Amino acid sequence: MLRKIRKDLTIDDRKTIERLLKEGMFPAQIAPYVRRHKTCICREVRNNAGARNYNAEKAHENYLSNLNNRKIKQSNTLKEKSRIKKDTLEKRVEHLEMQIEILTDLFKQHRKSQ
Secondary structure (H helix, E strand, C coil): CCCCCCCCCCHHHHHHHHHHHHCCCCHHHHHHHHCCCHHHHHHHHHHCCHHHHCCHHHHHHHHHHHHHHHHHHHHHHHHHHHHHHHHHHHHHHHHHHHHHHHHHHHHHHHHHHC
């Protein structure tokens, strides 16, 4: 199964959207100009101040900020997963060491009784 490749809007796409909105076009009419689905345009406009106040530069700044925040969050999530794995492994090692100690004591007791 082929996976759809996500392509984010570029600053040029956003400038085109801004220009066409100012000319009075609707998102469905703008979509072919930036080769996106109309819902992509609607979402972009809605998330960035609406059709009357849409600003391409500001929208792109928001995008870059959100992208950076996602990368930081992803990095923190990976660090947290690593820490959890390390803690889990340490607990398992501790448990195995206890089992070895118990088995060693049992073995010693068994040898003494023979």
